[in-house]
Amino acid sequence: MKTVVICGPQTSSGVERVAELVRENGGNPIIVPMLSGFSAVPSAEVHIIFRKQALDLSGYTPGQAQVGIIYANNQVCDTLGASDLEKIAEANLLYLAPAENVSGWIRRTLDGDHADDEFAWNFVESEDSNVSLVPVVKPKTRLKIACYSPLGGIGKTTASVMIGKLAQESGHSVCIVESDNDNAGVLQALGAPPVTEGLGSILDEEWEQYDLFRERVQGYLQKVDDIAVLPIGADTLGMKCDEDNIANLYSWVNSQAYDTVIYDLPPQLSELSVYKTLQEVDTIILIGEPTIKAEEKLMRFITRTQNLQGLKDVAGKLKLIINKYVPTAGVKDVEIAETTGIPLIATVPADPEGYYRMINDRKLNIPAAWRDVWEILSPLDWGAKGSKAFNQAKRVKKNGFWKSLLGIK
Ligand SMILES: Nc1ncnc2c1ncn2[C@@H]1O[C@H](COP(=O)(O)OP(=O)(O)OP(=O)(O)O)[C@@H](O)[C@H]1O
Ligand SMILES: [Mg+2]
Structure with missing residues (x-):
């Protein structure tokens, strides 16, 4: 059984729902209120960082865990620094998800089903020139x-x-x-x-x-x-x-x-x-x-x-x-x-x-x-399929903007 540590407020119904999803998929959820709590469970195979907890990742090290960051809107992505993401990306799977896509990610993570998924990021320039992220999950099965x-x-x-x-x-x-x-x-x-x-x-x-x-x-x-x-x-x-x-x-x-x-x-x-x-x-x-x-x-x-x-x-x-x-x-x-x-x-x-x-x-x-x-x-699991951000991401991707910004393929 995989141990999944979820970082988020214990009282939040969203966190409780994520824990429930983990249980439904055969995992063992442990909720910790702060990022430092991850180190108390070194055996954890999956880390889930819930919303506001992702606003400052400077002190966080993912270790061997697969990492998912769950956000409900773009606010969290807007503040994540490229260096924070690179740090996680180097060693781990990273999934940035609007809330509605979480269950699929948890299911696949606990199934071990996307070990070979390739992850990439599209930085999307929105109109007010904030940069936000849209996840691109490439299919494991071609x-x-x-x-x-x-x-x-x-x-x-x-x-x-x-x-x-x-x-x-x-x-x-x-x-x-x-x-x-x-x-x-x-x-x-x-x-x-x-x-x-x-x-x-x-x-x-x-x-x-x-x-x-x-x-x-x-x-x-x-x-x-x-x-x-x-x-x-x-x-x-x-x-x-x-x-x-x-x-x-x-x-x-x-x-x-x-x-x-x-x-x-x-x-x-x-x-x-x-x-x-x-x-x-x-x-x-x-x-x-x-x-x-x-x-x-x-x-x-x-x-x-x-x-x-x-x-x-x-x-x-x-x-x-x-x-x-x-x-x-x-x-x-x-x-x-x-x-x-x-x-x-x-x-x-x-x-x-x-x-x-x-x-x-x-x-x-x-x-x-x-x-x-x-x-x-299409097996693509885009963060916000069909959304404006999704369409912009395609355009940005075409122009190679995100690549040059992040230096990640
Ligand atoms: N929905 C459609 N309405 C009208 N014309 C169509 C439609 N779909 C395809 N066509 C036209 O029908 C013709 C045959 O289509 P297509 O070449 O794709 O068929 P095919 O099955 O590959 O043919 P072949 O057996 O010769 O390889 C083409 O001129 C194509 O533009
Ligand atoms: Mg033909």
Whole structure:
């Protein structure tokens, strides 16, 4: 049982609630009124500093404990000095939380579930030029997503690009593996010129030698607006490679430590790369449209995965998106969800003009439905998601301000 020392007024109902959360999660809470009280419990694995107690951290040393600072508003963050934070950050996890996010942090801390979480800070310049902090918790588990459909022209590439873009905007490093036979797909949608060479050009013997393979892959990797795109780029369908070689591809992708990796797949389940990628990823975005034909093809895909030993686990990873939806015509989105038994996470309206403009004017405009998709997929635990501070943090992060200020990556 982990001992959690909470520094805060014993009479505070907030502190009592935090203690209760610790107990609920199997921890042993001890409340101390002052920071100096931490030293009385040297075995504590977690320190929680409650609100005003964090106003002056100059005499505090975290030791081996993981540290959480809980604040209800920005007042505490405004007064925390960068040096105080660096001191804690060097040795420990630090979590600065508005009160409403505390339970998740306690749960994960006591589960030992975020030992590998990466923490970063965004200093946010507010209008009155005070600097406050917004926590960014990077996901421990990197997101591995496949956008798949047994149908062509249905929005797999669109989904890959929308999700990739939204992931990048929320601070993720992103790689889209364009496993589609459509050369220009992802690059074009991102406003970049197509390429003709990519993974498909890698020779058999190069696939087999990992060092050589790594070199070749680096050469094909495209970077558009901070999004890495790895194209197939061959005129033949799919990659010319066997099971071992595909494993090499995943090794390489995983070694790059992207926060989000998206595989834009071709429709053919018979392709080895499709089969293997469905196994490799954690989430499969299955895309359908509101037609009987689409519904039938989705059903056939589901049945096939159930009958294939290697794809038995796929069912639990599937999330359904109905794209090009017209509420007044065709099959209802909820009906397809019911028939297929796959959770429907979004319905994207048909908007031929909008998508035409997107492709032809090279202007990526992200419809609201895709933002909902990212909300569902994103594991980010921002302090104040959706808030003004959150949005400012993204801007500040982009400009590299917080990095230069804190000198922390
Ligand atoms: N909701 C929508 N409304 C209207 N048009 C859309 C919508 N979503 C995508 N499109 C358009 O449909 C076309 C096909 O989309 P996309 O290329 O993403 O499909 P795909 O499944 O990747 O196709 P392929 O099988 O050829 O790889 C594109 O021109 C795209 O702009
Ligand atoms: Mg495509």
